[in-house]
Amino acid sequence: MDQPAGVLRRRCAGRQVRKTVNVLLVSKRCVLSGVETFMLALASALQHEQHCCELFFFRHGPFEQYIPPGCVSHFGGLADCMRIVYDGRFDVVHARTSDWATGISAVRRVGARLVLTSHGYIERAWNSTNCDAIVSCSKWLQDAQQAFTDMPVHVVLNGIDLSRFAKRHRMSVASAPIVAWVGRGDDARKHLEKFSDMAVALRKKGLRLWVIDAQSDETRQRHGSTLEALATTAEFWGPVPLDYMPTVYGKVAASGGVVLSTAAWEGLPLTLIEAQACACPVIAPDVRGTNECVVPANGGVLYPFGLPAPALAQLVVKTVADRTTMAWRRSACAAYVRRQFASSRMAREYLDVYRAAPDRPRGSYWTRVRVRRQLSPLGHWTDYVRQRWTVGHEQFSVSRELARRGEWRLAKAAAQDSFVVSPTLYVRPQRLAHLITAHRRARAEVRAAE
Numbered sequence: 001m002d003q004p005a006g007v008l009r010r011r012c013a014g015r016q017v018r019k020t021v022n023v024l025l026v027s028k029r030c031v032l033s034g035v036e037t038f039m040l041a042l043a044s045a046l047q048h049e050q051h052c053c054e055l056f057f058f059r060h061g062p063f064e065q066y067i068p069p070g071c072v073s074h075f076g077g078l079a080d081c082m083r084i085v086y087d088g089r090f091d092v093v094h095a096r097t098s099d100w101a102t103g104i105s106a107v108r109r110v111g112a113r114l115v116l117t118s119h120g121y122i123e124r125a126w127n128s129t130n131c132d133a134i135v136s137c138s139k140w141l142q143d144a145q146q147a148f149t150d151m152p153v154h155v156v157l158n159g160i161d162l163s164r165f166a167k168r169h170r171m172s173v174a175s176a177p178i179v180a181w182v183g184r185g186d187d188a189r190k191h192l193e194k195f196s197d198m199a200v201a202l203r204k205k206g207l208r209l210w211v212i213d214a215q216s217d218e219t220r221q222r223h224g225s226t227l228e229a230l231a232t233t234a235e236f237w238g239p240v241p242l243d244y245m246p247t248v249y250g251k252v253a254a255s256g257g258v259v260l261s262t263a264a265w266e267g268l269p270l271t272l273i274e275a276q277a278c279a280c281p282v283i284a285p286d287v288r289g290t291n292e293c294v295v296p297a298n299g300g301v302l303y304p305f306g307l308p309a310p311a312l313a314q315l316v317v318k319t320v321a322d323r324t325t326m327a328w329r330r331s332a333c334a335a336y337v338r339r340q341f342a343s344s345r346m347a348r349e350y351l352d353v354y355r356a357a358p359d360r361p362r363g364s365y366w367t368r369v370r371v372r373r374q375l376s377p378l379g380h381w382t383d384y385v386r387q388r389w390t391v392g393h394e395q396f397s398v399s400r401e402l403a404r405r406g407e408w409r410l411a412k413a414a415a416q417d418s419f420v421v422s423p424t425l426y427v428r429p430q431r432l433a434h435l436i437t438a439h440r441r442a443r444a445e446v447r448a449a450e
Contacts, residue, residue, distance in 0.1 A: 021354055022052045024085060024112070026095040028102050030061030030075075032214035032239055033184060034158075034270040035096065035119050038137075040242075041161055042094075043071055045347035054088075056081055058102055066242045078103045078398045082410050086110040092354045097123040097134070097145065100387070103395040105130040105421065109413035113357045115350075117156070120267030120289070124148040124374050125387050129420065132358035135350070138268040140288040150361040150368040154353055157292075158268045159346030162338060165246045165277035171254050177320040178257035180210040180248070180280075181234075182271045194262040197309035198316075199233040205317045207257070209234035212248065249278035253330055256320060258283050264305065266290050273341050276300070276333035281326065283316060293341070299332030377424055384422075392422025396431060403438060412442035 023046060025039045039055060046053040047070075055073040057063075058081075067073050074084055085093060085107045093107045093114050098121035108114050113132040118141045126134060127149050135154045136142040146153045179202055185192045192211075199209055211234050230236075240248055252259060252275070259275040259282045266272075266289030272282045273293050284294045285305040294300035301319055303312060320326060361368050377384045399414035415435045419426055426432045 020051060021092060021351060022088070022090045023092045023094055023354065024054055024056055024090045026056045026081065026093055026099060026104060028058040028099050030057040030059055030063045032063055034267070036063045037242065037270050038119070038158055040067070040071070041159060041343045042347060042350065044161060045159070045343040049347055056084065062239070078106065078395065079402055079410070082107060082110050082413065085112045086410060097121055097126060100125050101391055103391050103398065106395055106414050106417040108132070109417055110410065113354070115353060115357055118145050118267070122148065127151060127371055128361040128368065133353050135353055138289050138292045140292070141267060148371070148374065150363055150371040152359050152362050156346060156349045156353065157341060158270055158273065159341050159343035160270060160274055160277060161343050162277060165274055167246060167250060171256065175255050176206050176208045178208045178210055178252045178255040179316060180212060180252045180257065180259045181262070182212045182259055182275070183263070185213040189264045191262040191264060194309060195260065196229045198313040199230055201310060201313035202316060203233045207317070207320065210237060211235070212237040212240055214239050245274060246278055249275045249280045253278055253280035256323065256326060258316065258320060260316060261285060261290060263287065263290060268293055273337055277337040279330040279334040281329040281333055283319060295336065298336035299329035389422045389425065392418045392425050395421060396425060399438060400434065403434070408438060408441040408445050412438040
């Protein structure tokens with residue numbers, strides 16, 4: 001498990017090349033959402049910079065069909081992830097803060113640095129004992145995550161491949177302006193019902209309504225009555241191929257329309273960034289995350305989240321009716337995204353994080369102790385069981401599985417991390433015996449290899 005010195009040689013996209021950083025991007029799910037879109041954008045940008053980047057998902061899902069052939073992807077459980085990291089000699093495993101429950105912290109014990117990004121989820125368990133760097137995709141998330149960790153939380157704003165969103169559509173004065181709602185309708189915080197409440201008023205003013213929903217089947221289960229109300233006023237697109245989304249945004253922009261957000265909060269929404277890149281202005285609530293990428297000085301429109309539906313409908317109608325200002329908004333928002341949200345910039349900033357890891361803990365010794373005791377069994381038993389015991393038990397089960405296969409070095413790594421995550425597991429003699437056995441057999445395996 002010793003790392004070779006110097007630059008590593010490994011497989012990337014089917015050929016042997018020399019890379020300075022080898023990155024495995026990890027996610028527990030494989031659905032159509034901003035996080036998976038972020039993974040593809042970052043992987044592409046890192047590969048463009050001549051670094052090796054592959055993907056790993058803990059579950060199969062609909063996003064698989066959008067992974068390009070040149071991007072190597074893997075599927076499996078924690079044991080498979082550890083094996084790939086160990087065999088592939090990855091320098092960095094880059095996961096999400098919400099992936100804590102997968103037991104991903106164990107990859108550090110097979111030679112990789114673990115870097116995490118918060119895309120909207122705050123996890124209390126991460127600290128300097130189980131990760132090497134923490135990043136947030138927006139400034140509000142930096143403050144929120146920092147309150148629960150002794151690690152310095154970096155900010156790397158999400159980025160997009162600007163070349164995909166460079167095409168502009170000719171303005172069409174013949175068609176009515178389009179108001180598009182884009183998102184996962186099954187997500188309660190997106191508040192699709194608010195769009196429904198204003199739909200009739202917008203249609204009466206001659207506007208066309210589009211609903212572009214990546215999770216249309218789940219949305220029907222959650223928002224049946226809302227969809228029935230929208231059925232007579234809006235056009236439903238369902239999941240749209242990623243390659244076609246620039247065309248969708250371009251058509252909305254060419255109609256003189258806007259993308260409308262009704263979300264209660266966001267991490268840093270890629271849909272709104274992508275829309276603006278296509279010269280499509282955005283009207284969005286003035287809430288955390290959204291107000292970090294929709295800026296009035298750069299063509300965006302912000303409204304109070306609690307604004308009643310009739311008043312919001314009036315705001316939308318007034319905005320699209322002002323053609324002179326809309327022309328400025330289209331130009332201003334596109335220029336803003338080009339300046340701030342390029343995936344090349346995002347990749348360079350993440351490379352800085354990768355190379356600097358592991359970060360040194362922040363604060364005094366007692367501050368670090370206080371942070372690490374947040375989920376300790378003493379005084380926080382319920383939280384400990386929910387967030388640490390269950391994860392440690394999963395890692396222990398993986399260790400037993402690896403031991404049965406004779407992969408003792410990996411079994412030792414999983415058991416060691418399980419012990420750190422949830423030491424009370426090893427009150428049981430048989431678990432402690434497994435940890436000792438794994439340690440001995442791994443040492444013997446190393447000696448035999450030498």
